[in-house]
Amino acid sequence: xxxxxxxxxxxxxxxxxxxGVYVCHCGLNIAQTVDCHRVAExxxxxxxxxxxxxxxxxxxxxxxxxxxxxxxxNGLDRVVIASCSPRLHEATFKKMIDSVGLNPYMLDMxxxxxxxxxxxxxxxxxxTLKAETLVNMSISRVxxxxxxxxxxxxxxxxxxxxxxxxxGIQAALDLxxxxxxxxxxxxxxxxxxxxxxxxxxxxxxxxSI
Amino acid sequence: MTDVGRHPRIKLLSLSEVVDVKGYxxxxxxxxxxxxxxxxxxxxxxxxxxxKVCPVVRPDEFNMGMGSRxxxxxxxxxxxxxxxxxxxxxxxxxxPAVCSKCVEVCAKGCINFHMSDEEIxxxxxxxxxxxxxxxxxxxxMDEYGYTRFENVLTSLEFERMVNASGPTKGSLIRPxxxxxxxxxxxxxxxxxRSAKKGSHHCSNVCCMNTVKSTFIIKEHYPDVExxxxxxxxxxxxxGFEDLYTRSRRMGAQYIRGLPGSVEELDQKSLxxxxxxxxxxxxxxxxxxxxxxxxxxxxxxxxxxxxxIMGLQLTxxxxxxxxxxxxxxxxxxxxxxxxxxxxxxxxxxxxSVTQASxxxxxxxxxxxxxxxxxxxxxxxxxxxxxxxxxxxxxxxPYNAIxxxxxxxxxxxxxxxxCAGCGTCSAECRFDAIRMNHFTDAQILGQxxxxxxxxxxxxxxxxxxxxxxxxxxxxxGVSRLQYPPNVHxxxxxxxGRVDEKFIWEGFRLGAPVVLVSGCHIGDCHYIDANxxxxxxxxxxxxxxxxxxxxxxxxxLEWISAAEGVQFAETMKRMxxxxxxxxxxxxxxxxxxxxxx
Numbered sequence: 001x002x003x004x005x006x007x008x009x010x011x012x013x014x015x016x017x018x019x020g021v022y023v024c025h026c027g028l029n030i031a032q033t034v035d036c037h038r039v040a041e042x043x044x045x046x047x048x049x050x051x052x053x054x055x056x057x058x059x060x061x062x063x064x065x066x067x068x069x070x071x072x073x074n075g076l077d078r079v080v081i082a083s084c085s086p087r088l089h090e091a092t093f094k095k096m097i098d099s100v101g102l103n104p105y106m107l108d109m110x111x112x113x114x115x116x117x118x119x120x121x122x123x124x125x126x127x128t129l130k131a132e133t134l135v136n137m138s139i140s141r142v143x144x145x146x147x148x149x150x151x152x153x154x155x156x157x158x159x160x161x162x163x164x165x166x167x168g169i170q171a172a173l174d175l176x177x178x179x180x181x182x183x184x185x186x187x188x189x190x191x192x193x194x195x196x197x198x199x200x201x202x203x204x205x206x207x208s209i
Numbered sequence: 210m211t212d213v214g215r216h217p218r219i220k221l222l223s224l225s226e227v228v229d230v231k232g233y234x235x236x237x238x239x240x241x242x243x244x245x246x247x248x249x250x251x252x253x254x255x256x257x258x259x260x261k262v263c264p265v266v267r268p269d270e271f272n273m274g275m276g277s278r279x280x281x282x283x284x285x286x287x288x289x290x291x292x293x294x295x296x297x298x299x300x301x302x303x304x305p306a307v308c309s310k311c312v313e314v315c316a317k318g319c320i321n322f323h324m325s326d327e328e329i330x331x332x333x334x335x336x337x338x339x340x341x342x343x344x345x346x347x348x349x350m351d352e353y354g355y356t357r358f359e360n361v362l363t364s365l366e367f368e369r370m371v372n373a374s375g376p377t378k379g380s381l382i383r384p385x386x387x388x389x390x391x392x393x394x395x396x397x398x399x400x401x402r403s404a405k406k407g408s409h410h411c412s413n414v415c416c417m418n419t420v421k422s423t424f425i426i427k428e429h430y431p432d433v434e435x436x437x438x439x440x441x442x443x444x445x446x447x448g449f450e451d452l453y454t455r456s457r458r459m460g461a462q463y464i465r466g467l468p469g470s471v472e473e474l475d476q477k478s479l480x481x482x483x484x485x486x487x488x489x490x491x492x493x494x495x496x497x498x499x500x501x502x503x504x505x506x507x508x509x510x511x512x513x514x515x516x517i518m519g520l521q522l523t524x525x526x527x528x529x530x531x532x533x534x535x536x537x538x539x540x541x542x543x544x545x546x547x548x549x550x551x552x553x554x555x556x557x558x559x560s561v562t563q564a565s566x567x568x569x570x571x572x573x574x575x576x577x578x579x580x581x582x583x584x585x586x587x588x589x590x591x592x593x594x595x596x597x598x599x600x601x602x603x604x605p606y607n608a609i610x611x612x613x614x615x616x617x618x619x620x621x622x623x624x625x626c627a628g629c630g631t632c633s634a635e636c637r638f639d640a641i642r643m644n645h646f647t648d649a650q651i652l653g654q655x656x657x658x659x660x661x662x663x664x665x666x667x668x669x670x671x672x673x674x675x676x677x678x679x680x681x682x683x684g685v686s687r688l689q690y691p692p693n694v695h696x697x698x699x700x701x702x703g704r705v706d707e708k709f710i711w712e713g714f715r716l717g718a719p720v721v722l723v724s725g726c727h728i729g730d731c732h733y734i735d736a737n738x739x740x741x742x743x744x745x746x747x748x749x750x751x752x753x754x755x756x757x758x759x760x761x762x763l764e765w766i767s768a769a770e771g772v773q774f775a776e777t778m779k780r781m782x783x784x785x786x787x788x789x790x791x792x793x794x795x796x797x798x799x800x801x802x803x
Contacts, residue, residue, distance in 0.1 A: 151584060164223070185226070191221065
């Protein structure tokens with residue numbers, strides 16, 4: 001198994017980082033509580049930040065297009081997206097920067113929605129201050145990020161289905177009919193589950209077995 | 210059902226339970242125990258001669274105890290596999306002096322008392338959890354008299370009774386006198402939507418199930434009076450409202466209000482007292498029979514499997530999905546999916562839909578035959594490694610090997626490394642670099658956060674899977690908490706190095722929070738045990754050098770505990786306010802001298 005390479009980004013070698021910062025409004029989800037424009041302006045003055053903008057929907061097609069164009073035009077080598085939780089859109093933005101040749105790990109997200117605007121709705125000033133700090137934290141993190149390469153591993157094309165009720169049966173049949181081997185484990189002596197005990201089923205009043 | 214039994218690609222293991230799951234997406238190793246059936250599944254033709262001669266009569270579980278079966282039996286006529294089985298606890302035994310009548314009559318010789326439990330190891334790429342539900346047992350709701358009064362049934366018992374293959378051949382009778390009831394009542398939300406008994410959640414199917422039952426009664430016995438006591442009728446699905454309207458048109462009465470008490474009259478009829486919230490009056494209804502619409506609870510095996518596979522549960526005990534809307538069938542652990550009621554109460558159509566979705570998500574992962582893994586793994590800096598062996602000791606995945614005797618530096622198997630970062634946090638020589646969560650990257654965040662007005666801020670570390678997700682959940686639920694909380698995301702609380710905490714205090718942080726998954730729920734098996742130990746160690750050191758230990762807090766917050774997250778943050782803010790500028794200055798002074 002090869003270890004992930006830690007080689008420095010080829011294109012920019014040992015040069016100073018070139019950071020792009022994008023502060024997403026998420027429509028009004030973030031913008032009604034956080035002054036996104038102020039946050040973006042503040043970030044523009046930070047060392048290494050080449051582009052800093054507020055943007056209505058970073059995840060939308062036009063939003064992504066704009067960021068990608070900026071990466072190409074300004075030779076950005078890492079990006080901060082200040083928007084929703086990375087648990088929601090990290091994959092989206094990783095793909096986005098990957099598509100213009102950046103290593104997908106050269107990204108950090110500042111969580112301005114789930115962990116800022118939505119939880120400090122009645123305090124615009126302090127929410128904005130927090131957003132500024134979160135973005136600054138992201139910038140300092142992204143500055144030190146290094147490209148990483150994913151490993152490819154073999155995979156067993158077989159599924160274990162635990163439970164032989166209607167859901168387990170359906171899943172097992174769909175998989176098996178698609179050509180995958182399935183092991184179906186059922187605790188009781190027969191498959192069928194609760195549904196097998198029912199008489200007629202709503203709304204069409206047909207038999208359950 | 211029969212398709213499952215004969216599909217060439219499906220290996221059906223009945224009477225079996227998963228007891229251990231190891232490995233990771235694409236390469237799970239599963240240990241299954243298949244209990245002895247004592248009847249050869251492959252040769253049994255289900256002729257039933259054995260059951261005819263078996264002298265042991267027991268209540269039949271499939272018919273909710275309303276019928277009987279023998280100690281050697283087939284669970285129900287359409288069972289798959291169709292083979293008979295022996296309940297060893299009930300069987301009189303194979304000593305010829307005692308019994309073994311079944312062995313004598315089985316022409317094919319399928320019965321084998323020497324069969325033993327089998328251990329089966331399966332290697333699979335993906336897992337679908339479809340463990341279903343447990344119907345709520347209404348015995349604890351004494352006010353409805355279930356088990357005290359003979360003519361109070363559960364909805365499942367009713368279901369068996371009206372089933373043509375059930376114990377009464379589909380005839381609706383009162384258990385007390387076997388007469389047809391002239392009136393039947395249904396009580397809704399039994400064990401659902403209740404703060405006191407059962408669960409808070411709506412069980413999703415009971416309204417429509419009762420509507421269906423009223424329909425069945427009215428179809429077969431048009432003269433029977435049918436009354437339904439309810440809080441709301443939730444007929445939201447396709448075709449549901451239509452069925453509800455038709456039920457009312459056929460004469461079923463719907464009375465808004467849940468009965469306060471049920472008492473038994475002469476002839477074992479029942480008197481139900483209910484406040485009709487439509488009229489505001491207390492009403493009494495005399496009924497020959499009462500059916501309790503029991504709610505759904507998580508299957509009993511849910512928690513055990515959750516522990517084996519490191520999954521998460523919601524507060525009502527069902528499995529927690531990776532995202533409630535966008536990844537409704539994915540578990541947070543890659544390669545594991547949910548189908549049916551394991552994830553939450555749902556009807557048949559929804560279960561089938563979700564099962565197909567889960568199958569498709571599994572195929573999407575498997576179809577390439579290979580899988581890319583996160584490069585978020587640890588790397589040994591060999592020149593710094595002192596071969597002490599600590600990293601190997603703390604690694605939950607046994608992914609690190611160290612030759613302590615010969616002082617050879619540690620080696621990480623990056624395929625087995627899951628990326629918790631505990632090794633990196635525990636290494637005293639800074640000889641382990643955690644990719645994507647390096648010391649420098651995290652310290653950079655700490656420094657940047659405490660750059661301006663550190664005394665006003667709360668520094669919090671949160672693990673990606675539970676606490677950070679719990680914070681997100683607080684956001685989704687719009688729970689408000691003080692805006693000076695700043696989270697630093699790490700994959701596991703095990704990654705939170707001592708030096709991150711000291712750096713925070715050194716820079717003037719009044720309070721620091723370390724948060725992770727509950728003990729037992731760690732996404733990295735048991736890495737958070739090391740978090741706990743480490744925090745205890747730091748607390749001791751703090752005491753020694755004169756820092757108030759409570760300024761460092763450790764909290765376990767799960768992905769479903771948005772409320773707890775918000776509450777913890779409020780508590781942290783109170784704690785922060787108790788730390789004076791002088792105390793912070795003194796701390797900084799103390800730490801600068803060390």
